[in-house]
Amino acid sequence: MGEAMGGDGHPPICDYEGSSYRTDFWVGQGREYEDGAERVALRRLLPPTGRRLLEIGAGFGRLADLYAGYERVILLDYSRSQLEYARSRLGDERFIYVAADLYRLPLAANAVDTAVMVRVLHHLTDVPLALGHIARALRPQGAFILEFANKRHLKNIARYLLRRGANPFTREPYEFTELHYDFHPAWVREQLNDAGLRPQRRLSVSLLRAGVLKRAVGADLLVAIDGAFQRITAPLTPGASVFVRSVAKRAGDPALVDEERLFCCPACGDTPLSRVAEGHRCVGCGAHWPIVNGVHVFK
Numbered sequence: 001m002g003e004a005m006g007g008d009g010h011p012p013i014c015d016y017e018g019s020s021y022r023t024d025f026w027v028g029q030g031r032e033y034e035d036g037a038e039r040v041a042l043r044r045l046l047p048p049t050g051r052r053l054l055e056i057g058a059g060f061g062r063l064a065d066l067y068a069g070y071e072r073v074i075l076l077d078y079s080r081s082q083l084e085y086a087r088s089r090l091g092d093e094r095f096i097y098v099a100a101d102l103y104r105l106p107l108a109a110n111a112v113d114t115a116v117m118v119r120v121l122h123h124l125t126d127v128p129l130a131l132g133h134i135a136r137a138l139r140p141q142g143a144f145i146l147e148f149a150n151k152r153h154l155k156n157i158a159r160y161l162l163r164r165g166a167n168p169f170t171r172e173p174y175e176f177t178e179l180h181y182d183f184h185p186a187w188v189r190e191q192l193n194d195a196g197l198r199p200q201r202r203l204s205v206s207l208l209r210a211g212v213l214k215r216a217v218g219a220d221l222l223v224a225i226d227g228a229f230q231r232i233t234a235p236l237t238p239g240a241s242v243f244v245r246s247v248a249k250r251a252g253d254p255a256l257v258d259e260e261r262l263f264c265c266p267a268c269g270d271t272p273l274s275r276v277a278e279g280h281r282c283v284g285c286g287a288h289w290p291i292v293n294g295v296h297v298f299k
């Protein structure tokens with residue numbers, strides 16, 4: 001993974017273009033427990049049906065099979081290569097693939113009724129900017145399901161007590177390696193509220209993320225135990241990962257925009273785009289955004 005500069009003073013991006021994230025991190029890498037526990041949490045928090053769902057930082061589409069109840073699913077990621085892999089697996093029938101930077105989200109207001117973001121917040125240096133874009137793209141009363149890496153999890157507390165780690169109780173994000181952050185649950189709650197997203201329900205996930213447990217107990221049993229504790233441990237959030245469902249507080253017409261008006265220009269704000277051969281053109285600044293290998297490219 002590299003670092004891409006957003007340009008024009010925009011925040012840096014953890015760039016997965018051309019990375020083998022799927023095989024380096026997931027396939028055959030002993031993370032069936034984490035994958036299973038995240039699926040249990042997402043299923044619990046996700047409105048099961050809807051018209052349009054957006055997954056931000058969707059990568060290679062690991063979680064896309066959970067969106068079967070949605071008519072249209074927008075998989076958005078900064079990396080075109082991740083999306084091209086997703087497309088080769090999922091096809092075009094219900095899915096729309098968008099290569100774009102979350103900090104310049106090319107989606108119109110009221111674009112979707114549900115948004116999901118898993119394992120992405122930990123790469124973000126400007127959380128308010130990112131959440132502001134998500135709140136705008138959601139319809140009033142739409143749902144946002146966010147996963148984030150938990151700074152105040154049990155292992156970090158133990159490390160701190162043994163004087164081997166940073167203080168997990170302070171509110172500010174902790175950068176444990178470049179462009180990788182852990183967040184305090186209370187800090188994330190504040191950020192969501194400030195962005196116009198009211199947290200409603202949260203789950204504490206991946207409490208059992210330890211090599212010794214994974215070797216001793218099968219992934220299926222670990223997932224079942226994790227699932228049984230996600231709700232009751234939520235107030236203390238001892239798990240490595242937290243899932244929160246928020247609702248968009250914005251008042252107004254909850255109707256979604258028509259699909260022809262789904263995109264807006266990331267270069268000049270929320271100007272609508274007109275469809276041209278092989279892409280989109282901004283009626284304001286004239287920028288051309290192509291469609292390459294079935295992916296709408298806005299970067």
Ligand SMILES: C[S@@+](CC[C@H](N)C(=O)[O-])C[C@H]1O[C@@H](n2cnc3c(N)ncnc32)[C@H](O)[C@@H]1O
Nearest residue numbers: 016057058059062077078079101102118119120
């Ligand atoms: C750790 S991967 C997670 C992928 C997927 N959500 C999952 O859980 O399997 C992080 C993803 O976030 C994407 N990403 C990071 N910064 C981004 C940004 N500013 N805009 C859009 N996507 C971004 C990366 O390209 C990468 O695919």
